[in-house]
Amino acid sequence: MNRYFLIRKLPLLILLFNFFIAGCSKEKNNRQHSEERLSELFKFQSVNNVLASLEGENKAIIALDINELGCRICYEDFLNICDELTEYFSRKKLKPPVMIVIKEGSDLGLDVPERLEAWKKYNNLNFPHIIITDSLFKYYGIKPVMVLVFNNKGDLIFAQEIPMKGKYRKMFFELLTDNHTKE
Amino acid sequence: MARLKIFFSVLLFFLLNFFTLDKGSSYKSESVLILGEKQKHIFLKATSLTETDDGNIYVVDHYAYRIKMFNNKGTLLKEAGSRGKGKGNFLNMPYLITSYKNNLAIAEFTSSRVQLFSTNMDYLKSFSVDGIILDMSFDHDGNLWLGIMDPGGKTYLSVYDLRGQRIKKISLKNNLGKEFEFGSIFVLTVAKTGLVFIAHTDLNKIEVWNTGGEFVKDFSIGDLPANPEKKVVNYSLFSKKYVPIKKIFQDIAVDENGLVYILGGHYSSNPFQDIYVVDHNGAIKRKLTLPEKVSTIYLTHRNEFLIIDKMGFSVKLYRFK
Numbered sequence: 001m002n003r004y005f006l007i008r009k010l011p012l013l014i015l016l017f018n019f020f021i022a023g024c025s026k027e028k029n030n031r032q033h034s035e036e037r038l039s040e041l042f043k044f045q046s047v048n049n050v051l052a053s054l055e056g057e058n059k060a061i062i063a064l065d066i067n068e069l070g071c072r073i074c075y076e077d078f079l080n081i082c083d084e085l086t087e088y089f090s091r092k093k094l095k096p097p098v099m100i101v102i103k104e105g106s107d108l109g110l111d112v113p114e115r116l117e118a119w120k121k122y123n124n125l126n127f128p129h130i131i132i133t134d135s136l137f138k139y140y141g142i143k144p145v146m147v148l149v150f151n152n153k154g155d156l157i158f159a160q161e162i163p164m165k166g167k168y169r170k171m172f173f174e175l176l177t178d179n180h181t182k183e
Numbered sequence: 184m185a186r187l188k189i190f191f192s193v194l195l196f197f198l199l200n201f202f203t204l205d206k207g208s209s210y211k212s213e214s215v216l217i218l219g220e221k222q223k224h225i226f227l228k229a230t231s232l233t234e235t236d237d238g239n240i241y242v243v244d245h246y247a248y249r250i251k252m253f254n255n256k257g258t259l260l261k262e263a264g265s266r267g268k269g270k271g272n273f274l275n276m277p278y279l280i281t282s283y284k285n286n287l288a289i290a291e292f293t294s295s296r297v298q299l300f301s302t303n304m305d306y307l308k309s310f311s312v313d314g315i316i317l318d319m320s321f322d323h324d325g326n327l328w329l330g331i332m333d334p335g336g337k338t339y340l341s342v343y344d345l346r347g348q349r350i351k352k353i354s355l356k357n358n359l360g361k362e363f364e365f366g367s368i369f370v371l372t373v374a375k376t377g378l379v380f381i382a383h384t385d386l387n388k389i390e391v392w393n394t395g396g397e398f399v400k401d402f403s404i405g406d407l408p409a410n411p412e413k414k415v416v417n418y419s420l421f422s423k424k425y426v427p428i429k430k431i432f433q434d435i436a437v438d439e440n441g442l443v444y445i446l447g448g449h450y451s452s453n454p455f456q457d458i459y460v461v462d463h464n465g466a467i468k469r470k471l472t473l474p475e476k477v478s479t480i481y482l483t484h485r486n487e488f489l490i491i492d493k494m495g496f497s498v499k500l501y502r503f504k
């Protein structure tokens with residue numbers, strides 16, 4: 001019985017184990033790759049021709065994905081964060097290094113320019129925005145709703161989902177100010 | 184002989200059902216008005232609306248933090264509200280609206296605050312109720328009937344006057360079991376006849392109460408299941424907690440003659456399009472089907488349907504012929 005088991009089942013088990021190992025390493029590679037490419041994304045002009053370059057004016061960029069609007073608490077915190085950023089940087093008399101990333105085909109239909117303008121107007125959002133596709137969202141591993149901060153080299157140094165707790169909020173503003181003042 | 188009787192009984196049953204369905208589909212709808220038609224993308228997401236005696240229509244634009252006022256020709260007359268902490272501003276996104284004479288009552292999402300505005304959109308006052316507001320409607324004495332969820336997740340009815348004083352608290356007859364994380368979410372409407380109709384979104388039950396706070400009766404809609412699908416949201420060693428993941432009913436409205444219109448959810452033949460028209464005893468009078476999926480239905484003084492489409496992008500007026 002044991003011999004039968006070894007002959008018939010062991011190769012199958014080994015095969016499954018190999019698949020598991022391969023899956024784990026692929027996931028790790030994907031994650032690393034995704035983080036690298038996420039910063040690269042902002043070096044290129046977006047579909048709506050807003051320049052979002054780490055080489056340009058925005059030394060640090062925050063991507064705020066407002067895709068899944070089913071989470072209204074997330075959405076309200078997103079607006080609160082935008083308000084805090086505007087206030088914080090206007091106090092420092094600096095231009096906020098902020099960019100909003102919107103998924104094409106979002107629940108609010110923000111890929112329609114008129115709707116997007118109305119949305120920004122109603123919510124006093126003065127940050128530039130880019131619109132990227134759903135596949136890019138998945139590829140870069142952006143989860144709704146998220147804040148991302150990059151350093152001057154373009155490395156992703158902070159990623160936090162919204163609603164964001166106090167200690168992360170503090171960390172987020174500190175990182176952002178550091179990045180900005182190191183200009 | 185007995186077999187023949189059974190055969191003819193079954194045949195009769197199917198024939199009756201067939202003719203009932205045929206009768207339902209014979210009502211045709213036509214769109215007669217689109218609010219803001221000339222100004223495309225006027226709503227970021229409309230969630231609730233009401234019509235006042237002068238025929239003006241007020242719509243909550245949830246993600247714009249605005250209340251928008253239209254005349255009966257669909258022209259935008261005025262906007263009010265914005266995000267903020269001041270009087271007449273909204274801390275949370277506005278979500279529900281209902282009207283009584285010159286008063287508009289507005290509730291914010293996941294909030295216990297009711298704000299009163301005049302029909303000219305001037306801020307009047309605000310007051311807090313005893314839990315999160317699920318739905319609300321005025322009765323014909325100007326008392327505000329509210330579906331409430333308390334911090335423990337229990338749901339019930341509360342009645343407030345315009346000064347913000349609670350008049351009644353009513354526990355409903357039907358609710359979800361203890362294995363559920365929250366009590367039953369429900370929508371409500373108050374008829375001119377003095378009856379209050381409550382549709383549980385997660386139970387196939389319509390409850391009828393009178394404005395005196397007495398239970399009248401409850402009934403179900405035969406075509407629909409008793410409970411929707413559920414999923415586990417909270418595991419512990421000894422128990423599981425569930426939440427419903429689909430809806431049996433989406434909205435409820437009542438016309439000038441006291442007929443009740445119940446918008447079916449996921450389990451209707453045409454989800455979020457079928458409207459079951461019933462009398463106060465629960466007898467189905469007809470079934471209407473809207474040409475698009477909707478989230479909200481409202482009956483105007485002329486018994487026409489004002490609807491908000493499922494995405495909340497548009498508000499339309501439909502007439503059934």
